[in-house]
Amino acid sequence: xxxxxxxxxxxxxxxxxxxxxxxxxxxxxxxxxxxxxxxxxxxxxxxxxxxxxxxxxxxxxxxxxxxxxxxxxxxxxxxxxxxxxxxxxxxxxxxxxxxxxxxxxxxxxxxxxxxxxxxxxxxxxxxxxxxxxxxxxxxxxxxxxxxxxxxxxxxxxxxxxxxxxxxxxxxxxxxxxxxxxxxxxxxxxxxxxxxxxxxxxxxxxxxxxxxxxxxxxxxxxxxxxxxxxxxxxxxxxxxxxxxxxxxxxxxxxxxxxxxxxxxxxxxxxxxxxxxxxxxxxxxxxxxxxxxxxxxxxxxxxxxxxxxxxxxxxxxxxxxxxxxxxxxxxxxxxxxxxxxxxxxxxxxxxxxxxxxxxxxxxxxxxxxxxxxxxxxxxxxxxxxxxxxxxxxxxxxxxxxxxxxxxxxxxxxxxxxxxxxxxxxxxxxxxxxxxxxxxxxxxxxxxxxxxxxxxxxxxxxxxxxxxxxxxxxxxxxxxxxxxxxxxxxxxxxxxxxxxxxxxxxxxxxxxxxxxxxxxxxxxxxxxxxxxxxxxxxxxxxxxxxxxxxxxxxxxxxxxxxxxxxxxxxxxxxxxxxxxxxxxxxxxxxxxxxxxxxxxxxxxxxxxxxx
Ligand code: PTT
Ligand code: SF4
Numbered sequence: 131x132x133x134x135x136x137x138x139x140x141x142x143x144x145x146x147x148x149x150x151x152x153x154x155x156x157x158x159x160x161x162x163x164x165x166x167x168x169x170x171x172x173x174x175x176x177x178x179x180x181x182x183x184x185x186x187x188x189x190x191x192x193x194x195x196x197x198x199x200x201x202x203x204x205x206x207x208x209x210x211x212x213x214x215x216x217x218x219x220x221x222x223x224x225x226x227x228x229x230x231x232x233x234x235x236x237x238x239x240x241x242x243x244x245x246x247x248x249x250x251x252x253x254x255x256x257x258x259x260x261x262x263x264x265x266x267x268x269x270x271x272x273x274x275x276x277x278x279x280x281x282x283x284x285x286x287x288x289x290x291x292x293x294x295x296x297x298x299x300x301x302x303x304x305x306x307x308x309x310x311x312x313x314x315x316x317x318x319x320x321x322x323x324x325x326x327x328x329x330x331x332x333x334x335x336x337x338x339x340x341x342x343x344x345x346x347x348x349x350x351x352x353x354x355x356x357x358x359x360x361x362x363x364x365x366x367x368x369x370x371x372x373x374x375x376x377x378x379x380x381x382x383x384x385x386x387x388x389x390x391x392x393x394x395x396x397x398x399x400x401x402x403x404x405x406x407x408x409x410x411x412x413x414x415x416x417x418x419x420x421x422x423x424x425x426x427x428x429x430x431x432x433x434x435x436x437x438x439x440x441x442x443x444x445x446x447x448x449x450x451x452x453x454x455x456x457x458x459x460x461x462x463x464x465x466x467x468x469x470x471x472x473x474x475x476x477x478x479x480x481x482x483x484x485x486x487x488x489x490x491x492x493x494x495x496x497x498x499x500x501x502x503x504x505x506x507x508x509x510x511x512x513x514x515x516x517x518x519x520x521x522x523x524x525x526x527x528x529x530x531x532x533x534x535x536x537x538x539x540x541x542x543x544x545x546x547x548x549x550x551x552x553x554x555x556x557x558x559x560x561x562x563x564x565x566x567x568x569x570x571x572x573x574x575x576x577x578x579x580x581x582x583x584x585x586x587x588x589x590x591x592x593x594x595x596x597x598x599x600x601x602x603x604x605x606x607x608x609x610x611x612x613x614x615x616x617x618x619x620x621x622x623x624x625x626x627x628x629x630x631x632x633x634x635x636x637x638x639x640x641x642x643x644x645x646x647x648x649x650x651x652x653x654x655x656x657x658x659x660x661x662x663x664x665x666x667x668x669x670x671x672x673x674x675x676x677x678x679x680x681x682x683x684x685x686x687x688x689x690x691x692x693x694x695x696x697x698x699x700x701x702x703x704x705x706x707x708x709x710x711x712x713x714x715x716x717x718x719x720x721x722x723x724x725x726x727x728x729x730x731x732x733x734x735x736x737x738x
Pocket of ligand 2: 203204205225413414415418419420422423611612613614659
């Protein structure tokens, strides 16, 4: 088999057992890799109803056939597990040198089950796996951990690690790499912490066999050059995702005060233009010539790597109007291994609950000092931090039904930084995202604000599906960064061509529709199996968008019409081959080769 190794490493940390599992060619042709491989492995390996923070849960680190190869922006890997935040499928796409090494290790994925009784880290060098004590690393932040492990094992290894947040089982703890890359929003870092696994160090020195290496090199060289010559390249390099702050404000979608408003008069204080004035450098993922990590010196003089979501959720959403201060909060989140989106949401929810006198403490919007303390308390689960560390859904369940009106999450995952009172297509994208309210699968809002913004058309639903097929299906399974086509307009057709050159398959861009249908239907089946029921209510947007509206800007007074949203949702289900409760139909599962999911699901729900 060319392009893949055909096996996964299986580690039981409790039993200290290490073995290799072979993976059939069919799995690769059907699921490709990355997210596709992750959901197939989770479906097969996670025992029914396992507590995500128990030894029974399984952590997956998966590469795809293009990840870590000398191709544009390929330095990503997928981290996935049953999420402790949502109790459904959770994943993240992370830029890291570990992607280069995993691809050269001799296997396509690492699966980790069981739990160690003492802190450990894994050192993987090709087929050789060693489990070392991490007593001296436990309690250390992710930056220091990575430095220490590189001192020990060599500067060029790949390191994935957790900080205090993962150790303390914060439900939105992430996995960090390269001091500023963070992945696994739905608490994948907490799964690592529950296994007492502080870090994974990996060195791979083998080369995967490539079907047509010459063609792959040719495509790659051409694509790198097209990226460099793109008219948007210069601007992208100067601001990266930070340009979105001004865009979001101008389009009334900038999260402000726990998503109460979509505009903020002080937006310029945290904008991409302001950032350019204080920027001291750029960083990025391996194999990337679009390096988009913007480095500034934060409030304390330390380096902090900024992205739009981080700055919006810890800046405008909490009314902190000083980019260096926002930079400090962002750096702390990276060091503790906390997801900035869920963190900004959880603190925003807590502040609003204080305003409404539902909690004892009243924190002022923009109170940097107290917010900074709260972040430390969350990472350590200290005092009120223990409450906030469970995320918005659980805090809201604790405070009672009234608080649902300002609890910004879908299925338990907090909403990314786009406020959707007046963008029903994006609200649907959040509603039907396979991991909860994340923007990565379908960023339909970019087109939506340009045309038919307030419509609930079938065309919009088709766009959501088309974007999911590319972003959530193709890029997450090939496991390369999606920015080259979406930010500098590299032709999407390069990707199936590169896949075919690497593996010998003959896949077209259109074929990714079926691959995505398969991956999404199996992810949905996993949620249903683990929940033990399903209801279309789980695919609705947060109540705030359907019952309230913004008071400022051109879209003041507008809210999501829930009946029309519901019609879009029904059409979405139809396009995916799911029934009117959002459950994959029997014939859909059959036609996608997912018949193995039929019997387990039929024990729980009707597949008609
Ligand atoms: C991603 C999510 C995002 S998406 C951002 S900013 W973005 C936040 N980044 C965080 C961070 O930083 N530190 C932190 N402690 N928490 C953070 N939480 C948030 O996490 C990321 C880039 C970005 S920057 C985006 S859009 C693109 N996302 C991709 C994706 O999802 N898939 C893919 N194939 N390519 C992508 N390319 C871009 O990668 P999650 P990263 Mg992250 C510091 O992982 O879990 O998916 O959450 O991966 O290596 O940091 O790159 O405006
Ligand atoms: Fe990483 Fe940015 Fe490059 Fe994508 S464009 S690979 S996120 S540095």
